[in-house]
Amino acid sequence: MKITYLGTSAAEGFPAIFCNCKFCNEARALGGKNIRTRSQSLINDDMLIDFPQDTYHHFLTSNIEGDRIKHLLITHSHSDHLYPEDLVLRYGAFAHNMRQERLNIVAGGNAYDMLSKTEQHGITLLKISPFETIQLGDYRVTALPARHAIGTGALIYVIEGEKNILYAHDTGFLFDEVLEFIAEKRFSFDLISLDCTNVDIPISDEGNHMGLPNIRRLVCRLNEIGAVSASTRIVINHFSHNAAPFYDSLVEAVRSDGFIVSYDTMTIEV
């Protein structure tokens, strides 16, 4: 099982679309792993997570044949995770000879409502609720409530295939009920992908996102309940430009934690 990080920034991108701060200007000059586009990942070659404005760019840069995608999980309705307008291009004169005639889209809350109002062709829209599990081809997908954009039904996902992945973007510190559910179900993760929007900008555990101190506390909790072990890959992802998310400096900042710093196009085999 593999996961490819197609986009690794928060909503504004890095460099941010309209920003002239010193971090963004330095990122423009450095290029490479310091250029971060909006949040999206690919599991194996057939399941996308999120559908931001940058999806088309991701398909070009990572050589993804969009018509082969079978499943799409949506975490929430923010535009860096859901840009439904491009889904309209899945039919007729826009899309010939698709190898997957139907795309399963799984969403909850406001994201589901937005998608249900979008023109649909070749799409099977599936509604998922917090703590619900559905089977999608070879994957078992469980939705859990995110501490993010409260009131909009934002979700994080557990994806069970050959290996088990917890994909937690966007979210603040996991709710107690989520940690209890993970313990109850005896999930044991091979990879966890955690919201690191703030990096070292302080944010409380009740906040909408996390930074490194929150992530360190969360990894301890997940370790205590047996969901994470020494062999679990821990990836930090979804960075704000305000936190100066330069690849090399992030790698240095988490060297002793053993965390993996995501960058656009990074693939991890688990």
Ligand SMILES: [Zn+2]
């Ligand atoms: Zn986001």
Ligand SMILES: [Zn+2]
């Ligand atoms: Zn900036």
Ligand SMILES: [Zn+2]
């Ligand atoms: Zn968000």
